[in-house]
Amino acid sequence: MSKSTVIVGAxxxxxxxxxxxxxxxxxxxxxxxxxxxxxxxxxxTFKKDDFLFDIxxxxxxxxxxxxxxxxxxxxxxxxxxIKRASRVYMEGKYKYWPLTxxxxxxxxxxxxxxxxxxxxxxxxxxxxxxFADFIIAKYGRNLYHFFFSGxxxxxxxxxxxSLHVDxxxxxxxxxxxxxxxxxxxxxxxxxxxxxxxxxxxxxxxxSTGGIQTFCDMQIARIRENGGEVRFSSTAAGIxxxxxxxxxxxxxxxxxxxxxKVFWSAPISILYPESGxxxxxxxxxxxxxSKRQQNTxxxxxxxxEDVIFSRLTVPRNFRQDTVPDGCDSLIAEITVPIDSExxxxxxxxxxxxxxxxxxxxxxxxxxxxxxxxQRIPATYPLYDLEYRNRLSKFELPEGLELLGxxxxxxxxxxxxxxxxxxxxxxxxxxxxxxWKT
Ligand SMILES: Cc1cc2nc3c(=O)[nH]c(=O)nc-3n(C[C@H](O)[C@H](O)[C@H](O)COP(=O)(O)OP(=O)(O)OC[C@H]3O[C@@H](n4cnc5c(N)ncnc54)[C@H](O)[C@@H]3O)c2cc1C
Numbered sequence: 001m002s003k004s005t006v007i008v009g010a011x012x013x014x015x016x017x018x019x020x021x022x023x024x025x026x027x028x029x030x031x032x033x034x035x036x037x038x039x040x041x042x043x044x045t046f047k048k049d050d051f052l053f054d055i056x057x058x059x060x061x062x063x064x065x066x067x068x069x070x071x072x073x074x075x076x077x078x079x080x081x082i083k084r085a086s087r088v089y090m091e092g093k094y095k096y097w098p099l100t101x102x103x104x105x106x107x108x109x110x111x112x113x114x115x116x117x118x119x120x121x122x123x124x125x126x127x128x129x130x131f132a133d134f135i136i137a138k139y140g141r142n143l144y145h146f147f148f149s150g151x152x153x154x155x156x157x158x159x160x161x162s163l164h165v166d167x168x169x170x171x172x173x174x175x176x177x178x179x180x181x182x183x184x185x186x187x188x189x190x191x192x193x194x195x196x197x198x199x200x201x202x203x204x205x206x207s208t209g210g211i212q213t214f215c216d217m218q219i220a221r222i223r224e225n226g227g228e229v230r231f232s233s234t235a236a237g238i239x240x241x242x243x244x245x246x247x248x249x250x251x252x253x254x255x256x257x258x259x260k261v262f263w264s265a266p267i268s269i270l271y272p273e274s275g276x277x278x279x280x281x282x283x284x285x286x287x288x289s290k291r292q293q294n295t296x297x298x299x300x301x302x303x304e305d306v307i308f309s310r311l312t313v314p315r316n317f318r319q320d321t322v323p324d325g326c327d328s329l330i331a332e333i334t335v336p337i338d339s340e341x342x343x344x345x346x347x348x349x350x351x352x353x354x355x356x357x358x359x360x361x362x363x364x365x366x367x368x369x370x371x372x373q374r375i376p377a378t379y380p381l382y383d384l385e386y387r388n389r390l391s392k393f394e395l396p397e398g399l400e401l402l403g404x405x406x407x408x409x410x411x412x413x414x415x416x417x418x419x420x421x422x423x424x425x426x427x428x429x430x431x432x433x434w435k436t
Contacts, residue, residue: 003028006248006256008235009264010034011041013403013416015218016070017262020424022225030227031256033248035234035265038212039219042378042404043413045210046285048371052321053285055375056332057298057312058211059084059203062414066421071204071414074217078208084201085316087299089306089359094299130384132160134168151302155309155334156279156381164382170410205317235265238399245398262423264403264416266377274389276408278377280337282345284308284352287368288327291315294361306355307348308333329362337376345372380408 206213312330314321422429
């Protein structure tokens with residue numbers, strides 16, 4: 001490893017790499033540059049008046065033993081294992097997600113019957129060109145229309161025909177999460193429904209604070225090991241000479257010399273002309289003075305007339321994320337960064353509250369406070385050209401792209417950790433969209 005390493009971004013990917021490099025002790029100096037004043041990036045936690053809010057639902061789940069070992073090494077005893085309790089809101093009712101037989105039985109009979117017939121009308125693989133084709137081939141035209149097309153348009157702002165098939169593979173895996181739950185096509189979905197009980201997925205969560213506790217613990221180790229973390233410092237780009245990276249330029253004009261740079265901030269900052277686009281999320285954190293009746297940890301909302309796409313209930317991750325007797329909710333709305341709503345989120349406050357009441361998620365009279373957060377670059381947007389765009393790059397020597405936004409990878413925390421562990425160990429790493 002090189003003498004002077006700069007890592008841009010103190011999210012899970014950047015922190016894992018910094019922690020591993022400084023623990024190995026082979027570097028002269030490792031510096032992390034982070035735009036925010038706190039670590040964690042998308043895995044950050046906001047605290048206000050004893051209420052803790054992660055950015056939507058954030059839980060650790062992995063089937064990779066190396067990643068799990070690393071997780072538990074960092075968290076030590078400070079973790080709990082929780083059974084997943086997720087839902088999907090359909091036809092005015094909360095249903096178990098991944099779907100159970102009982103939940104599916106309660107779907108409108110015509111949808112169920114037509115979906116069953118779709119089992120015998122599968123499309124050929126060579127007719128798959130985009131997200132819509134992929135989902136129709138896997139799940140049939142009826143489930144595509146019933147579940148996927150509206151949710152996708154609402155979530156991405158794009159039609160399913162304009163999205164790359166990778167969006168489907170990554171998105172469906174991310175939503176289902178557990179390999180034990182076979183839901184990767186219509187047949188396995190129907191087979192899964194015949195199981196007596198849905199597979200009980202267990203995930204890890206810190207036993208104190210929010211998900212950011214993990215990152216705080218990484219920061220402590222990095223500092224103990226002599227690494228430097230510079231918060232509230234924004235990287236504007238890299239500096240190169242004769243095809244080699246020589247430093248990172250900050251937005252205040254300062255240049256930090258480096259012979260190795262790992263970049264986990266959005267790739268679009270490095271290559272603004274390249275056309276990479278991200279989705280952005282407005283997160284509404286709501287503190288409530290009384291317990292509401294929500295029994296799930298998180299729930300998906302597909303219908304286009306409901307403004308949010310997912311709700312999270314922090315109390316169902318860990319009771320002490322809210323003060324005694326209180327409750328809270330996190331609502332996510334994805335929006336373009338140049339939209340009026342992004343500039344002025346509170347303009348949809350009334351619509352948000354009436355939608356929350358419509359789905360029986362809260363009683364307006366119990367609200368203590370309602371805070372908006374603008375989280376940029378939450379999801380890489382996989383349009384039909386994105387793979388071509390990625391393959392066109394020739395990076396300068398000494399620069400490596402990292403993590404969700406740096407490598408333009410619709411991933412989870414465990415994937416960012418796995419990627420950084422592999423890089424630190426000098427092993428090759430393949431971004432894999434098809435497995436969790
Ligand atoms: C709503 C939501 C829910 C999720 N739920 C889960 C879940 O339950 N389980 C799971 O495993 N994963 C989940 N994920 C995914 C998970 O958050 C990411 O995979 C992971 O946090 C990515 O880490 P990263 O370090 O690769 O990227 P990031 O967290 O994006 O880190 C990049 C860092 O770079 C910083 N940065 C950006 N620009 C600059 C700049 N110019 N200069 C300096 N620094 C900069 C950012 O502030 C950030 O700290 C979820 C994601 C979202 C959006």
